Amino acid sequence: MIEATRLAKRFATTIALRDVSFQAADGRITGLLGPNGAGKSTTLRILCATLAADSGSARIDGQIVTPANAALRQRLGVLPHNAGLYPTLTARENISYFGRLAGLSAPAARSRAAELVSQLELEDIADRRTKTFSQGQKIRTALARALVHNPRNLILDEPTSGLDVPAVRKLRAMLQQLRGLGHCIVFSSHVMQEVALLCDEVVVVARGTVVASGTPEALREGTGAGNFEDAFVALTGEDGQP
Amino acid sequence: MMRAMFTVFVKEFRENLRDRRTVMTALLFGPVFGPVFFAAMLQFSLDRSRLGSDETVEVTVMQPQNAPHLIAWLESQRIVMHPVTGDAAAARRAIAEQRARVVLEIPAQFGDQLGAGKPAVLRLYADSSRTGDERYSRRLATAISQYSQQIASQRLALRGIDGQQLTPIAVQDVDVATPAARALLVLGMLSFFIILSLLTGGMYLAIDTTVGERERGTLEPLLATPVPREALLLGKLMATCSYMMLSMAMTTVALCATLSRIDLEQFGMSANLGPRTALTIIAVTAPLIPFLATAMTLIAAWTRSAREAQAWLGVLQLVPTLPLVFASLMNLSATLPLMAVPSLSQHLLITRILRAEGLDGVQLTVSVVSSILLGALLALAAARIYRRESLLI
Numbered sequence: 279m280i281e282a283t284r285l286a287k288r289f290a291t292t293i294a295l296r297d298v299s300f301q302a303a304d305g306r307i308t309g310l311l312g313p314n315g316a317g318k319s320t321t322l323r324i325l326c327a328t329l330a331a332d333s334g335s336a337r338i339d340g341q342i343v344t345p346a347n348a349a350l351r352q353r354l355g356v357l358p359h360n361a362g363l364y365p366t367l368t369a370r371e372n373i374s375y376f377g378r379l380a381g382l383s384a385p386a387a388r389s390r391a392a393e394l395v396s397q398l399e400l401e402d403i404a405d406r407r408t409k410t411f412s413q414g415q416k417i418r419t420a421l422a423r424a425l426v427h428n429p430r431n432l433i434l435d436e437p438t439s440g441l442d443v444p445a446v447r448k449l450r451a452m453l454q455q456l457r458g459l460g461h462c463i464v465f466s467s468h469v470m471q472e473v474a475l476l477c478d479e480v481v482v483v484a485r486g487t488v489v490a491s492g493t494p495e496a497l498r499e500g501t502g503a504g505n506f507e508d509a510f511v512a513l514t515g516e517d518g519q520p
Numbered sequence: 521m522m523r524a525m526f527t528v529f530v531k532e533f534r535e536n537l538r539d540r541r542t543v544m545t546a547l548l549f550g551p552v553f554g555p556v557f558f559a560a561m562l563q564f565s566l567d568r569s570r571l572g573s574d575e576t577v578e579v580t581v582m583q584p585q586n587a588p589h590l591i592a593w594l595e596s597q598r599i600v601m602h603p604v605t606g607d608a609a610a611a612r613r614a615i616a617e618q619r620a621r622v623v624l625e626i627p628a629q630f631g632d633q634l635g636a637g638k639p640a641v642l643r644l645y646a647d648s649s650r651t652g653d654e655r656y657s658r659r660l661a662t663a664i665s666q667y668s669q670q671i672a673s674q675r676l677a678l679r680g681i682d683g684q685q686l687t688p689i690a691v692q693d694v695d696v697a698t699p700a701a702r703a704l705l706v707l708g709m710l711s712f713f714i715i716l717s718l719l720t721g722g723m724y725l726a727i728d729t730t731v732g733e734r735e736r737g738t739l740e741p742l743l744a745t746p747v748p749r750e751a752l753l754l755g756k757l758m759a760t761c762s763y764m765m766l767s768m769a770m771t772t773v774a775l776c777a778t779l780s781r782i783d784l785e786q787f788g789m790s791a792n793l794g795p796r797t798a799l800t801i802i803a804v805t806a807p808l809i810p811f812l813a814t815a816m817t818l819i820a821a822w823t824r825s826a827r828e829a830q831a832w833l834g835v836l837q838l839v840p841t842l843p844l845v846f847a848s849l850m851n852l853s854a855t856l857p858l859m860a861v862p863s864l865s866q867h868l869l870i871t872r873i874l875r876a877e878g879l880d881g882v883q884l885t886v887s888v889v890s891s892i893l894l895g896a897l898l899a900l901a902a903a904r905i906y907r908r909e910s911l912l913i
Contacts, residue, residue: 326744351746362737378527
């Protein structure tokens with residue numbers, strides 16, 4: 279369960295978030311949809327405690343997120359924008375390093391990494407250094423790394439960006455499987471079709487504010503638009519070119 | 521927390537070891553090639569400055585027939601003469617074209633001037649910008665002035681005056697420098713090399729574990745792990761420190777090993793460069809490591825890009841060497857207040873060890889405690905930066 283309540287955040291010269299609130303329930307996929315620069319990444323970073331909000335609060339499983347509350351991050355797996363893997367470590371080493379950081383013993387981290395390698399079909403590349411990986415391979419490795427400590431909650435920042443169609447389909451299937459296992463999944467995207475296909479719940483963000491939320495169908499009906507793309511344009515006030 | 525710190529340390533250490541370029545600069549070029557190069561230079565300059573009076577000097581002479589006695593005297597002084605004909609312009613050309621190091625021209629009127637009791641003129645051509653040729657012209661000039669002194673003494677003796685009247689005052693030099701201290705003139709660069717090796721050994725890791733990690737986008741997932749940021753920082757600092765220690769220890773051992781092969785005794789210098797000395801130097805320098813590691817990490821964490829960090833750390837490399845320059849310019853010796861200054865105190869202690877003067881317990885304690893204390897203070901400052909969110913963006 280991930281909750282954001284009236285989050286606001288400003289950087290030196292720009293206001294990134296004015297008012298962002300939403301709830302993401304367990305066993306559901308919640309999509310944060312918005313044009314570039316709308317505040318999606320800032321919201322996700324506040325939820326991961328890598329940034330602190332100026333006002334408002336973020337909660338994971340009911341507990342308030344702060345950078346000092348390191349134990350709470352035990353309940354959270356994160357896939358950052360562009361995967362963020364160590365290029366000179368192998369896929370397996372990237373995964374088990376984060377297992378060790380989450381408190382697993384060395385043998386436990388190794389066997390958990392092996393488990394994830396087969397689960398996410400990484401066998402062919404598991405012992406190669408990640409600097410040569412394709413974007414799809416990187417994202418799958420980063421997803422395995424986010425899952426290494428078996429967190430209930432999962433945050434993914436633009437996981438589908440730069441992926442080809444087969445890789446996107448593979449990732450979609452994996453996320454649906456995780457939803458079936460009861461995980462709470464929040465992911466951001468600026469691709470409408472992506473969100474419409476995958477999400478149970480959509481939160482539309484524009485200029486640092488939540489402008490609408492609901493199921494994809496409800497959003498489409500609420501705006502009276504014929505398709506989801508028209509609904510998105512109506513909601514964000516953008517001309518459809520994010 | 522301890523376990524997470526150790527996990528970070530092991531990963532950073534191993535990852536850095538995989539970067540072949542870094543390992544080459546941090547652990548091979550700096551610590552091994554530097555000292556070998558230094559020793560070779562030293563050997564070369566010692567060879568060149570050696571003033572063996574038994575060494576045969578070769579000199580080109582113009583019109584030797586004008587001064588047969590002088591030529592005979594010079595030949596008795598192991599100076600080999602190569603007679604040539606020509607004028608002043610030919611002499612200059614011979615030097616310029618490097619056919620001769622020194623040319624002695626004996627003008628035709630030399631004999632007449634000598635006979636008349638007037639100063640007889642000789643011309644000595646040499647190029648003072650060729651430092652290697654200096655000892656040849658010096659040998660020749662010394663031999664000629666001895667000959668001149670002999671003639672003067674003979675002239676006075678003919679007039680019944682004791683030749684010693686010409687030297688009313690005799691100055692005797694008494695050099696009280698111990699052989700080890702004399703060696704220090706040559707080995708003064710040692711502490712500089714050792715302290716510099718700390719910086720080159722840790723620089724790459726200090727950048728890579730902070731701003732480098734941010735640039736590669738790996739810092740964000742790392743900060744989202746359930747590990748307190750202080751533990752991440754300490755693990756990274758430990759890895760940086762261990763590379764600095766490796767680099768410094770290798771440099772010290774390489775310096776002692778290569779320099780002890782140079783026969784310094786031959787020049788009246790006794791260098792104290794055994795394994796015991798190497799170990800003592802390493803132990804005395806080690807307390808400086810956390811201070812410098814944290815300083816580099818702090819600067820790297822504060823910069824915006826790895827490039828910028830490299831520029832700043834390049835500047836930082838000068839900072840610990842400044843006290844060394846002051847120490848040698850102002851001829852500072854080890855006093856208690858100076859022992860509180862990191863890098864200066866290590867320089868002074870290394871100097872004492874090399875001079876075989878023995879270490880003062882109080883001075884050593886002040887040096888160790890102040891370096892570690894200042895390092896801990898810097899680590900607190902670094903922890904503050906690590907808690908700031910601007911670390912990430």
